[in-house]
Amino acid sequence: MTSYSSQTADVPRADGPPDRRGAPEASPERPASGGVPAAPMVEAHGLTKRFGSFVAVDGVSFTIAKGESFGFLGPNGAGKTSTMRMVSCISPISDGTLRVLGMDPATDGAAIRARMGICPQEDSLDLELTVMDNLMIYGRYFDLPRKVIRRRAEQLLEFAQLTERANDRVDPLSGGMKRRLTIARALISDPDLLILDEPTTGLDPQARHLLWDRLYRLKLEGVTLIITTHYMDEAEQLCDRLVVMDRGRFAAEGSPRQLIEQHSTKEVVELRFLPGAHEEVALALAGLAERHEVLPDRLLLYTDEGDATLAEVHAQGFTPQSTLVRRSTLEDVFLRLTGRTLVD
Amino acid sequence: MATVHPDFALFDHGETVPERRFRTPMWVRAAGYWAYQYKRTWRSSIVTSFLIPVLYLTAMGVALGSLIDKHSHGVAGVSYVAYLAPGLLASTCMQIASNDMTWPVLGSIKWFRTYHAQLAAPLSVHDVHRGHLAWAAARLGIVVSIYLAVMALFATVHSGWAVFALPSGILTGMAFGAPMAAFAATMEKDTAFVTLYRLVVIPLFLFSGTFFPVSQLPRVLEYVAYATPLFHGVALCRDLTLGTLDFGVDVGHAAYLAAWVVGGYWWGSRTFAQRLVV
Numbered sequence: 001m002t003s004y005s006s007q008t009a010d011v012p013r014a015d016g017p018p019d020r021r022g023a024p025e026a027s028p029e030r031p032a033s034g035g036v037p038a039a040p041m042v043e044a045h046g047l048t049k050r051f052g053s054f055v056a057v058d059g060v061s062f063t064i065a066k067g068e069s070f071g072f073l074g075p076n077g078a079g080k081t082s083t084m085r086m087v088s089c090i091s092p093i094s095d096g097t098l099r100v101l102g103m104d105p106a107t108d109g110a111a112i113r114a115r116m117g118i119c120p121q122e123d124s125l126d127l128e129l130t131v132m133d134n135l136m137i138y139g140r141y142f143d144l145p146r147k148v149i150r151r152r153a154e155q156l157l158e159f160a161q162l163t164e165r166a167n168d169r170v171d172p173l174s175g176g177m178k179r180r181l182t183i184a185r186a187l188i189s190d191p192d193l194l195i196l197d198e199p200t201t202g203l204d205p206q207a208r209h210l211l212w213d214r215l216y217r218l219k220l221e222g223v224t225l226i227i228t229t230h231y232m233d234e235a236e237q238l239c240d241r242l243v244v245m246d247r248g249r250f251a252a253e254g255s256p257r258q259l260i261e262q263h264s265t266k267e268v269v270e271l272r273f274l275p276g277a278h279e280e281v282a283l284a285l286a287g288l289a290e291r292h293e294v295l296p297d298r299l300l301l302y303t304d305e306g307d308a309t310l311a312e313v314h315a316q317g318f319t320p321q322s323t324l325v326r327r328s329t330l331e332d333v334f335l336r337l338t339g340r341t342l343v344d
Numbered sequence: 345m346a347t348v349h350p351d352f353a354l355f356d357h358g359e360t361v362p363e364r365r366f367r368t369p370m371w372v373r374a375a376g377y378w379a380y381q382y383k384r385t386w387r388s389s390i391v392t393s394f395l396i397p398v399l400y401l402t403a404m405g406v407a408l409g410s411l412i413d414k415h416s417h418g419v420a421g422v423s424y425v426a427y428l429a430p431g432l433l434a435s436t437c438m439q440i441a442s443n444d445m446t447w448p449v450l451g452s453i454k455w456f457r458t459y460h461a462q463l464a465a466p467l468s469v470h471d472v473h474r475g476h477l478a479w480a481a482a483r484l485g486i487v488v489s490i491y492l493a494v495m496a497l498f499a500t501v502h503s504g505w506a507v508f509a510l511p512s513g514i515l516t517g518m519a520f521g522a523p524m525a526a527f528a529a530t531m532e533k534d535t536a537f538v539t540l541y542r543l544v545v546i547p548l549f550l551f552s553g554t555f556f557p558v559s560q561l562p563r564v565l566e567y568v569a570y571a572t573p574l575f576h577g578v579a580l581c582r583d584l585t586l587g588t589l590d591f592g593v594d595v596g597h598a599a600y601l602a603a604w605v606v607g608g609y610w611w612g613s614r615t616f617a618q619r620l621v622v
Contacts, residue, residue: 090463113465124457124458126456129380138465141373141374141465141467142465
């Protein structure tokens with residue numbers, strides 16, 4: 001897959017012109033070109049969201065296939081949540097077309113949400129009720145019989161590792177537990193599509209890793225995942241494919257590995273000098289690396305041979321306060337494409 | 345793409361959810377949430393619903409009332425307690441509905457995000473709105489039923505028409521509740537509710553005919569009272585429990601209350617949508 005710098009570029013699909021419509025289960029299987037599945041879960045063309053004169057999402061187009069784990073990576077304010085709210089059929093679109101599960105959110109929003117699980121950025125749990133209560137009331141929104149909800153809830157609590165807390169009030173639970181409960185709740189209706197808006201923001205590393213493990217198991221279950229995040233490690237861990245989003249537009253699209261290969265070198269040498277010295281050092285060292293970036297607190301040298309480049313730096317007589325040789329990440333991709341960091 | 349590993353099967357996919365004969369309407373599902381969470385507070389709620397009228401009817405109806413009866417031979421032809429009780433019924437409905445349809449509405453939008461949870465499920469904003477109003481009405485029904493039982497204990501029910509005080513009380517409460525819910529959905533802070541309580545609810549409670557006939561008020565204020573829903577709610581409930589019905593007038597009272605309910609409902613469907621569907 002090639003990368004795109006234009007925000008209106010379409011994700012290429014093997015199924016023909018962009019305005020093909022079809023019922024989710026009725027489309028014929030496409031020939032296996034990388035195993036792209038038949039009926040896309042989400043199709044967006046020129047999707048736009050405006051709040052008054054402010055354009056939060058600026059004519060983006062994407063397709064999400066069944067069973068894949070698709071990510072929207074970008075900083076706060078990129079328009080990820082606005083996009084997610086439109087795909088979740090909660091927020092009406094301002095322009096463009098959107099089809100989720102083959103249906104139009106404007107007319108079939110409730111029917112679509114009946115088959116989706118939504119884990120929003122801000123929790124909406126009932127803090128005064130117990131963990132089990134929260135699952136019960138949510139299941140009732142889907143009109144599931146109480147016995148079914150109870151059975152599923154027990155399995156979900158085991159999956160979320162909250163079984164011991166089933167009869168505890170939600171309020172005193174930790175942030176990580178509340179997130180796991182929100183995800184478990186989103187699954188009570190056994191959805192085909194799970195949307196997670198910033199699932200691990202604000203959680204400690206242990207909680208994050210547990211959540212990633214749970215989400216990875218869901219992937220293996222065959223649940224289609226749509227994740228937004230501003231953490232590059234989360235995007236790298238969880239997503240089969242992702243788009244890099246900034247200021248309402250897509251800057252690039254592809255798998256994590258492809259994006260790094262296309263937009264960054266294999267390795268990065270991070271050098272810290274005294275504050276303010278990075279600019280002039282950069283001028284001196286520019287020739288040593290394929291590319292360099294000057295950040296407020298660091299100098300980054302992009303090269304395929306990190307250790308060798310670092311040795312060269314020392315050979316030239318420079319003595320940085322600290323050094324780090326690491327592999328390129330999606331953060332570097334984002335920096336390359338937008339000139340800014342993911343976390344401001 | 346992902347293959348399904350049987351070891352990680354989240355649910356037993358062989359399980360079929362039995363086909364339901366009757367799909368619960370969406371707004372009923374929304375109301376079901378409020379009914380479910382009532383289980384946290386229903387005991388104290390029921391006790392208060394019983395205790396407060398008993399206290400009022402004892403203190404003001406009986407203790408104060410015996411003084412009034414001695415000197416004025418009752419009020420409007422009946423003992424003071426029998427005069428007071430239906431007025432308190434209507435006022436209590438106003439107070440409960442005001443409480444239920446201000447802070448909980450704003451809280452469901454801003455702090456607890458209850459509505460957002462419902463909207464992430466297959467409920468629409470109109471289901472969310474209707475469901476919450478329906479629950480407020482149901483809770484009024486519970487309170488009024490208990491209150492009527494207490495009234496019977498105090499021998500203040502003089503007519504079989506009193507059973508219609510149940511829907512009348514609900515109507516009175518919702519005549520306040522529906523517009524207040526609509527108003528609450530436009531708020532960012534709850535300070536306006538305190539003002540509403542002090543400048544509207546309390547004065548109406550005191551001066552709309554609950555404790556004394558509005559004819560006791562200066563002419564101008566008497567006409568202001570006629571415009572308020574509570575006056576009509578009090579008058580309607582009193583006619584029903586005392587059996588002093590005048591069909592034309594009482595149907596008029598009910599219609600006026602209904603107009604406030606319908607107006608509040610219409611307004612609320614707009615403010616809820618404006619606030620939640622963005």
